[in-house]
Amino acid sequence: MTIHKQTDVVIVGSGPGGATLARELARSKSGLGITLLERGRDWRAHPLYGTYPGTIFYSDKGYFLRSREGLTIIRPLMVGGATSMYCGCSAMPGSWWQEKYGIELEGIAEKTAAELNIAPLPPELRGKASTRIAEAAAELGMEWEPQAKFLQPNRSNDFDCDAKCMLGCRCGAKWNASEYVDQAVVEGCDLWTGARVDKVMHGGVKVYGVKGRIGRNNFVIEASTVVVSAGGIGTPMILQNSGLEEAGRGMTMDTTSMVYGHAPYRGTGDDPPMTWSYADDDLGAMFSTLIDPWLVYPIAMMS
Numbered sequence: 551m552t553i554h555k556q557t558d559v560v561i562v563g564s565g566p567g568g569a570t571l572a573r574e575l576a577r578s579k580s581g582l583g584i585t586l587l588e589r590g591r592d593w594r595a596h597p598l599y600g601t602y603p604g605t606i607f608y609s610d611k612g613y614f615l616r617s618r619e620g621l622t623i624i625r626p627l628m629v630g631g632a633t634s635m636y637c638g639c640s641a642m643p644g645s646w647w648q649e650k651y652g653i654e655l656e657g658i659a660e661k662t663a664a665e666l667n668i669a670p671l672p673p674e675l676r677g678k679a680s681t682r683i684a685e686a687a688a689e690l691g692m693e694w695e696p697q698a699k700f701l702q703p704n705r706s707n708d709f710d711c712d713a714k715c716m717l718g719c720r721c722g723a724k725w726n727a728s729e730y731v732d733q734a735v736v737e738g739c740d741l742w743t744g745a746r747v748d749k750v751m752h753g754g755v756k757v758y759g760v761k762g763r764i765g766r767n768n769f770v771i772e773a774s775t776v777v778v779s780a781g782g783i784g785t786p787m788i789l790q791n792s793g794l795e796e797a798g799r800g801m802t803m804d805t806t807s808m809v810y811g812h813a814p815y816r817g818t819g820d821d822p823p824m825t826w827s828y829a830d831d832d833l834g835a836m837f838s839t840l841i842d843p844w845l846v847y848p849i850a851m852m853s
């Protein structure tokens with residue numbers, strides 16, 4: 551069976567990109583029909599959310615997706631996109647955005663930081679082992695800063711984890727783009743979960759909708775505006791499938807290299823991930839502490 555629908559705007563992907571757009575459009579009261587299509591489901595209330603077994607269900611290829619070159623790629627597929635599993639670190643845009651690309655983000659970034667109360671974790675939540683790394687770096691002349699976070703204990707009535715989560719925040723202390731999805735839905739946005747878009751329908755320069763699958767059915771949604779915000783991997787895949795063969799070529803990836811050491815403190819998992827950081831703009835790299843949550847070390851070693 552094929553499900554047909556007509557609307558004004560289709561947004562593909564409910565990560566921070568798609569969720570923000572859906573919320574802003576829905577709140578604008580423009581009267582436009584908005585449909586948000588998300589390939590994954592909403593895992594927030596599921597007992598496995600935030601656990602290792604859970605990641606097998608909500609990460610692409612069960613956490614074992616590899617690039618052709620052998621790099622491990624973690625690609626969460628669910629409502630809220632990768633913010634459902636991120637470390638909650640926030641970095642203000644550097645001045646090079648403006649200088650190099652002419653993109654002015656400062657005003658927007660400040661507004662967002664104020665709305666989401668972005669701030670470093672309170673000192674009592676910064677772990678002993680990561681604080682020791684920051685102190686050792688300071689002795690070498692690198693002034694590490696407490697990492698600003700999309701996480702505040704007072705966002706949750708149920709905060710008892712000391713901010714140590716990394717596979718998904720179960721208590722709601724960490725901001726997640728699915729909150730914007732909820733707000734968009736309240737404002738009238740039509741959310742389809744489990745809806746995988748395969749192709750943008752177009753006639754050369756003009757788009758007229760998307761095609762995909764939901765459950766056992768196909769769907770065809772006609773719309774004059776289509777926004778593909780399916781993430782750094784999902785977006786080029788859809789565009790290539792739609793005939794834009796060059797989409798994603800030359801894409802750079804934000805790679806993470808982990809350097810391990812041993813600290814004479816309590817066991818792994820007793821420290822929030824990425825509590826301290828140091829940005830080296832000349833090198834184009836950011837250093838951060840990551841005291842392994844339980845099991846990440848063996849998984850990293852197997853990868």
Ligand SMILES: Cc1cc2nc3c(=O)[nH]c(=O)nc-3n(C[C@H](O)[C@H](O)[C@H](O)COP(=O)(O)OP(=O)(O)OC[C@H]3O[C@@H](n4cnc5c(N)ncnc54)[C@H](O)[C@@H]3O)c2cc1C
Binds near residue numbers: 563630636747
């Ligand atoms: C483990 C991890 C930790 C991270 N930590 C941080 C951090 O601390 N701070 C930070 O700023 N950033 C962090 N990031 C990066 C950040 O989460 C991403 O940059 C951000 O989520 C990208 O937003 P997006 O909306 O472009 O895409 P995504 O968040 O990837 O969302 C894309 C959405 O599209 C959906 N989708 C994909 N294909 C289709 C399709 N064919 N049809 C329908 N839907 C589809 C996906 O299921 C997903 O929900 C982290 C990422 C990961 C994976």
